[in-house]
Amino acid sequence: MFAVTTNDVPGYRITKVLGEVMGLTVRSANFGQNFTAGFRSLAGGEMPEYTKVIYESRFEVMERMWTEAQQRGGNAVVAMRFDSGSIGNFTEFCAYGTAVVVEPIDPPQA
Numbered sequence: 001m002f003a004v005t006t007n008d009v010p011g012y013r014i015t016k017v018l019g020e021v022m023g024l025t026v027r028s029a030n031f032g033q034n035f036t037a038g039f040r041s042l043a044g045g046e047m048p049e050y051t052k053v054i055y056e057s058r059f060e061v062m063e064r065m066w067t068e069a070q071q072r073g074g075n076a077v078v079a080m081r082f083d084s085g086s087i088g089n090f091t092e093f094c095a096y097g098t099a100v101v102v103e104p105i106d107p108p109q110a
Helices: 030-042 048-071
Strands: 010-027 076-087 090-104
Touching: 010 048, 010 076, 048 076, 048 090
Parallel strands: none
Antiparallel strands: 010 090, 076 090
């Protein structure tokens, strides 16, 4: 299973479109992360505590999207996108795309 941001997959033919799939999570950093990041923000630069939360969240929503695609019988997701937004002190992360069934245009030779 793979996900692409394009509308097609080079070398593959889409044989079935299964519809939109998505993965969603709402996250916040823990007290320790917020405390440490608060001090880091005084000097500027990257805040690894928040970067870690974002990477983990993106991975989680991708897994949820892939699971939904597989449950529908898909083996790929096309037109995949990420989205995020704030709800109070929390951050919402979403991955979405179209679940499809693809097959190679030229099947592998035996």
